[in-house]
Amino acid sequence: MKTGTIEIQTADGIATAYEVTPEGAGKHAAVLFFMDGLGIRDALRRMADRLGAAGYHVLMPDLYYRVGRELHWDPREVFGNPDKLAEMRKQIGGMTPESVMRDAGTFLDTLASRPDVDAKRIGSVGYCMGGRFAFLSASHHADRLRAAAAIHPGGLVTPEPTSPHLAADRVKARLYFGRASEDAGFSDDHARALEEALTSAGVRYRLELYAAKHGWAVDDTPVYDAAEAERHWKAILALFAAELSA
Numbered sequence: 001m002k003t004g005t006i007e008i009q010t011a012d013g014i015a016t017a018y019e020v021t022p023e024g025a026g027k028h029a030a031v032l033f034f035m036d037g038l039g040i041r042d043a044l045r046r047m048a049d050r051l052g053a054a055g056y057h058v059l060m061p062d063l064y065y066r067v068g069r070e071l072h073w074d075p076r077e078v079f080g081n082p083d084k085l086a087e088m089r090k091q092i093g094g095m096t097p098e099s100v101m102r103d104a105g106t107f108l109d110t111l112a113s114r115p116d117v118d119a120k121r122i123g124s125v126g127y128c129m130g131g132r133f134a135f136l137s138a139s140h141h142a143d144r145l146r147a148a149a150a151i152h153p154g155g156l157v158t159p160e161p162t163s164p165h166l167a168a169d170r171v172k173a174r175l176y177f178g179r180a181s182e183d184a185g186f187s188d189d190h191a192r193a194l195e196e197a198l199t200s201a202g203v204r205y206r207l208e209l210y211a212a213k214h215g216w217a218v219d220d221t222p223v224y225d226a227a228e229a230e231r232h233w234k235a236i237l238a239l240f241a242a243e244l245s246a
Contacts, residue, residue: 001052003045008061010106012099015065017107018045020052027118029244030111032104032145033060034126034133036218037089039072043220044127051125054237056244057117061107063100063133075221097162100133101140108144121244123147123173125236127217131177132156132164138175139167147243149176149236152214154185157193165194168201175205176239178232183214208235 002021007014018040022028031051035044040062048058064071112119124145126134131153138148150156157165175198179186191207198205210216210231213223217232
């Protein structure tokens with residue numbers, strides 16, 4: 001497969017993105033990969049490569065492009081230093097769902113423009129804040145996505161009238177949620193509210209609980225759980241195989 005960093009012109013500037021082109025002739029299904037709050041780094045590139053090795057064309061944009069090029073934090077510093085965690089959360093808070101979903105439309109256009117991509121077979125996946133954006137992409141770009149996976153996401157259920165779960169009735173894709181057993185951002189109450197909204201809207205989904213801490217799926221975090229990470233890989237690859245097949 002081929003990997004590299006490209007530049008994408010958005011409404012607010014130029015975003016870089018890590019792109020993976022799988023081997024093989026013909027048109028491939030594609031995955032829009034939403035990074036976690038720690039930013040683009042080698043751990044996420046390895047995950048994108050794994051999707052590429054499975055046969056998917058992958059695009060992982062730098063969502064922090066408005067403030068810097070490939071801005072990222074050291075996971076061990078963030079998980080062990082409250083000041084660093086607050087700094088990262090401030091950066092996350094500076095991104096509005098509206099701006100990221102506007103960008104998502106541009107990123108989907110980029111994928112659709114690739115000669116090896118079947119624009120009718122695109123899914124999304126995201127981790128942490130990226131999980132929220134993967135879910136939002138399924139409601140904001142409902143006609144363009146066939147599957148979406150949100151792994152240890154946060155902010156899916158909030159008291160605000162713009163809470164992501166309230167737009168469940170716009171979703172057409174099949175969804176997968178991987179929830180950590182130790183995660184204040186995705187509590188039992190959040191899970192119940194999300195499931196009620198999805199069920200009421202008739203959305204096809206699966207929500208699974210992982211015996212792990214928030215951030216378990218990415219291998220450079222101090223809470224990484226290899227066994228549970230492999231379990232999540234089986235789940236998302238099964239989702240994409242079922243929904244993005246020709």
